[in-house]
Amino acid sequence: MTLPAEHRQVLIASLPADRLQTSNFEVRMAPIPVPGEGEVLCRTVAITIGAGQRAGLQGSASYAGAPEAGRVMGGTGVAEVVSAGVGALRTGDLVWGQTGWQEYSVMRAKDLTVVDPSVSAADHLGVLGLNGVTAYFGVTEIGRVQSGETFVVSAAAGSVGHVAGQVAKALGARVVGIAGSDEKAAMLVDVLGFDVGLNRKSADFRNDFRAATPNRIDVYFDNTGGELLESALFRMNQYGRVVCCGVASQYDTSTPGPGPRGVPGLLVNNRVRMEGFLVFDFEQRYAEARAQLSAWMSAGRLRALTADYVGLDSAPQAFVDLLAGVTSGTPIVQVGST
Numbered sequence: 001m002t003l004p005a006e007h008r009q010v011l012i013a014s015l016p017a018d019r020l021q022t023s024n025f026e027v028r029m030a031p032i033p034v035p036g037e038g039e040v041l042c043r044t045v046a047i048t049i050g051a052g053q054r055a056g057l058q059g060s061a062s063y064a065g066a067p068e069a070g071r072v073m074g075g076t077g078v079a080e081v082v083s084a085g086v087g088a089l090r091t092g093d094l095v096w097g098q099t100g101w102q103e104y105s106v107m108r109a110k111d112l113t114v115v116d117p118s119v120s121a122a123d124h125l126g127v128l129g130l131n132g133v134t135a136y137f138g139v140t141e142i143g144r145v146q147s148g149e150t151f152v153v154s155a156a157a158g159s160v161g162h163v164a165g166q167v168a169k170a171l172g173a174r175v176v177g178i179a180g181s182d183e184k185a186a187m188l189v190d191v192l193g194f195d196v197g198l199n200r201k202s203a204d205f206r207n208d209f210r211a212a213t214p215n216r217i218d219v220y221f222d223n224t225g226g227e228l229l230e231s232a233l234f235r236m237n238q239y240g241r242v243v244c245c246g247v248a249s250q251y252d253t254s255t256p257g258p259g260p261r262g263v264p265g266l267l268v269n270n271r272v273r274m275e276g277f278l279v280f281d282f283e284q285r286y287a288e289a290r291a292q293l294s295a296w297m298s299a300g301r302l303r304a305l306t307a308d309y310v311g312l313d314s315a316p317q318a319f320v321d322l323l324a325g326v327t328s329g330t331p332i333v334q335v336g337s338t
């Protein structure tokens with residue numbers, strides 16, 4: 001295969017002062033990188049974008065380090081191995097790794113996972129990717145949802161949320177999803193099989209939320225923090241569990257709000273467990289999660305939603321859309337052919 005001399009990269013042009021803009025990024029051409037010892041050259045097929053990457057740009061994601069302008073935007077992708085001969089990797093292998101927002105990348109062979117080419121890149125990055133696995137462990141290990149319990153999830157139409165709700169449903173829970181529009185709320189029920197979908201922007205949201213949780217909440221899967229977390233805390237059952245997955249309501253701003261009222265009083269009185277987690281804590285068990293998620297997909301009990309973008313240059317717009325709640329499912333940016 002003849003390589004081009006140069007490839008496209010998306011750089012962080014400036015750190016966002018408030019809400020993220022596409023102008024915070026710039027596209028540039030750069031020479032194709034040369035792999036060193038133990039490294040391989042890969043051609044990016046597709047990348048995904050997560051809301052947590054905005055926390056990374058804010059400097060509030062412990063695992064992401066300090067954000068810096070002038071760097072290639074980081075991110076997870078599926079790529080094809082171009083240079084072979086390191087370990088068990090072969091030219092043409094499809095791998096999952098930290099490609100960043102660029103057409104070619106050099107990565108350490110030991111950091112790459114070879115993936116099944118018969119499964120789409122979108123599934124490898126979405127439902128079987130970090131967000132799907134986050135949903136799985138958040139529901140099963142942190143929420144420990146039981147059949148017959150009431151399970152509520154925020155950002156329910158999003159990448160983590162739509163999988164979390166379906167996992168809880170597959171485990172026999174009554175599932176209530178909260179999203180940002182009437183259309184998304186209806187989709188949760190009609191397309192994904194949730195029991196109830198709520199629009200957090202509705203004027204009647206407080207009443208709707210109460211009516212949707214007549215037996216209160218056993219597990220609240222919190223993707224947003226902010227007002228929704230506070231509303232859920234006031235509806236928790238005794239011995240309920242709050243799964244602190246992320247704080248999407250506080251990422252796309254320079255002035256994050258204070259924590260919710262009710263902590264710790266409501267937790268004490270109702271013996272509620274509120275627990276944060278990072279998916280990386282479960283790295284040794286990713287294969288187990290992927291096997292179960294795949295089995296549910298094959299059985300028609302889990303449906304993967306994606307928001308599809310074509311071309312690397314569309315990645316900044318996909319990121320802005322994700323944070324604004326324009327899309328449902330996992331953003332997938334197609335960068336090259338498979």
Ligand SMILES: NC(=O)c1ccc[n+]([C@@H]2O[C@H](COP(=O)([O-])OP(=O)(O)OC[C@H]3O[C@@H](n4cnc5c(N)ncnc54)[C@H](OP(=O)(O)O)[C@@H]3O)[C@@H](O)[C@H]2O)c1
Pocket residue numbers: 049050051052055130131134155156157158159160161178179180181184200223224226228244245246247248249250277278279280322323324325326327329330
């Ligand atoms: N703990 C971990 O290891 C881990 C791993 C991956 C992701 N996460 C977290 O999981 C959460 C979801 O991530 P994702 O990538 O799947 O993103 P996502 O849910 O696909 O997108 C974020 C969603 O948040 C909602 N939102 C935006 N502003 C909001 C506000 N002010 N109030 C309430 N909702 C708001 C929007 O949906 P609506 O407008 O429809 O409500 C938006 O679509 C994030 O908090 C992320 O940090 C955690």
